[in-house]
Amino acid sequence: MNNTPRLLAAVDMGSNSFRLMIGRVDEIQTATGPVSQIFQVDALREPVRLAAGLTADKYLDQPARRRGVEALRRFGDRLREFSPDQVRAVATNTLRVAKNASEFLIEAENALGFPIEVIAGREEARLIYLGASHDAPACAGNRLVVDIGGGSTEFIIGHGYSAKLMESLYIGCVSHSRQFFPSGNVDEYAMKQAELAARREIQVLVRQYRSAGWQQAVGSSGTARALAELIELNGMNDNAQEHGITREGLERLKRALIKAENTNRVRLVGLKPDRIPVLPGGLSIMLGVFAELDIDRMDVTDGALRLGVLYDLLGRSHHEDMRTVTVDQFMRRYGVDRAQAARVRQAAQRLLAQFPDPANERREDNLALLGWAASLHEIGMSIAHSSYHKHSAYIATHADMPGFSKTDQARLATLLLGHAGKLGKLSGRGRFLDWRMLFSLRLAFVLCRRRADVELPEIRVSQRADALEEGFEVRLPKAWVETNPLVEYSLGKEADEWERIGIRYKVVYV
Template sequence: MLVAQVVKTPSGTQLRPIDTLRESVRLAAGLTENKLLGNDAYQRGINAIARFGERIRGFDPSRVRAVATNTVRVAKNSAQFVKDAEATLGFPIEVIAGVEEARLIYIGAAHEVPAVQGNRLVVDIGGGSTELIIGKGYEPQLMESLYIGCVSHSLRFFPRGEIDAHSFKEAELAARREIQVIAAAYLKSGWKQVIGSSGTARALADLMAENHFNGQSDSLTMGRINGASGLITRDGLRAMKKHLLKYDNVSQVELHGLRDDRRVVWPGGLAIMIAVFDELGIESMEVTDAALRIGVLYDLLGRSQHEDMRYVTVEQFMQRYAVERDQAQRVGKLAVEFLTQLPPSDSESRADNIALLQWAANLHEIGLSISHNGYHKHSAYIAGNADMPGFSKNDQARLAALLIGHAGKLGKLANNNNFFDWRMLFCLRLAQVLCRGRSDLNLAKVKVSERDGSFIVSLSKEWAHEHPLTEFSLQKEAAEWERIGRSYKLTLK
């Protein structure tokens, strides 16, 4: 269950999660051969719903939406279960169709991941079904719900947790047969971005990060934060499968971060994810926690947003941390002006970098709400660890690096071989020095360039003479860059 607050900003409206309740009930594991929800699973579900009901007691019914998915769709005694569950919860419960579930999953994921030009594919492996959706912006276009899930697949192919190569191959083939039915249409549509949403994808990404199955070290570029890389790769899936098949039973498997509540359903989810990658030719997949629940809330809100969610999030952060907007805009405008004076590199996405640089400028002082001393460290911590809808883990890691580096010593980044936004950091630091007076009056006319790896800052000798503090600060800035072995020349003309 997710409880969220509606936040309105000049850039749009977003939902800010303020409370989450999660219980591993696994209704799908309680389905009998006759498709009846067994007594134990039935009661587990009712008990969990009773606890959830306490949290939202007194809510306006128009502000609550409860949905039931695959297991309740297929259970023959679902009508009685829903009746009892509604009485316990105190609110109506909708049993939604597979395609509707897919639509809501896409809406949820689309509101929480970075915008992309073109189509995106969203894959959500649940307990009893797998949803695959292709959409553009906030609008889903192709939606399918397949009757394969991590719980049902694990029960079918790995009963009592027993594992062997033959059973795993059978699990993969069964999943591939389901996906083959839709593969042609999906491949024809194509996509620019692949997103794995919700529990199974997140669990696999976490295990890959903590056990280095991706074969890549932790880095800012991987967006690794708090042990989760947010990335699933084909090589990582193969390495995970190889590790799994060393054991005879899932209870024996040794892996960092493998939770007990995930252990028994992990093999089925892994087999399905491998099948998805193989049938659709996927090489890597980004992961988000957002899926059905946040999609249900946005649908309840009654409208879709058509702006990049990251702009809304930055705007909301500026409000929350009482950012001085004139200063943020002043620094941002100047930093972008400097970046545009530098020719783009061959691999650079200039539009994306301008956006990131502006966001960094808008948020560079959010740490002042905690303390003036070392405020840049607080700003970076917030940006790296807060829930920031629309931002990927990699976006947040790059943003946090710019914020930690925009002031103070550069040594903290110089030792990180994976930091690559040096030109943007140069522009942000220079703008911050020049805007120290927090006024638009008498701003220097500065030209910047880059030659043979050296940053060159040129300004009027007369202006520098009239502003000795700024000249002194620029000399210190040049010395700081030189200290980490990067040439920085200040030219007065």
């Protein structure tokens, strides 16, 4: 029996700090059965301040890229003994908006040694809530979680471990500090303008969030924790024994900054050097949050994005993958013919399984992605039958899909776009395209075109890549093909289409 503790690792590439968290998974027996819990065993934090390197035209400058790569190289050294299924790395707002993010990600992945996912704002919010709900004080009703990051702020209302309302706004402690407090100068006017700017952004969600209501407000991650520590250590709450963030504590902290006139002259117990440049921006946003949502007191939790990533990673290994839930919801929303989707999914996965294992990915991950593509390939029909595959790809690209990273969605959309029609339209999508997966999906689509539960014969597929010939080969029973002339005709058309893009497609009848 292997008694080695099971470890999982999360890398959070935030706009202000990069963080690594390693957790041990423990199975705990309860009255209702076994429950998995994650206990932190190690953590690293690097104040990269990636958002500070974002130029006016949205390019990451070289110093910021270098700081990020160096931090990830150190994280990669700590994770050297980890396997890919133990690690998940996510990047947030700055890499969502940076125009040269793809170039940086190549360097970053080489330094870390693991794939990096750029996640959408609402997916970030979902993961933040998942982490905060596992670490925050117990709450019987709704819980509001606010996470002020370097480049964005997430607002989530949830119940238990499930998020109900999620929003991500483009205000963060780094970007706000740069805009309103250049060189660290703080005065009454600048603070007022920064608060008003934050309040204007927050106003878009006030009515819906207040209508949902909450019994507990929680601030998660670095900014909230730093504010709470400063308020508590400097006795700024009315009740010296009170923990967390209070409205009066924020006001007293604001007056302390204005009195100092510059962040470099602030003398506060517990103020860390790397927090000084972003303190006024984070404070002004939190003041706006308290004012617009009428909050008097907020608890603080360390559990945030990285803990949520660990629990999400744990769920995937326990066959509780949020992406599967999302796909099922999309199938219901867009009225997918589930029987047809199942036929295409089963055929496509059987075909892909005949190819050698991929070099840099897990076969299980590719089979899962191919299955989701098969399940969703007809969602575009809810818009129009003509060019429905383009509508399917558009939905997969732009919809909020909980559990899916931006890279996941791009790969999924590429398969949906390419499963039918001309292959030439996929030019420019090379980074997100797996030809064997696309080949399997297109062939499954041809074989299942009758939309009937018909048993398929044994079909063998292979990929050739030698000096004389490169491409795919399909071997089918000749007798079966003769009784299915539409399949024979479609395979001929399919071969012509692949030949047009320079990939040989050989059909052999045996």
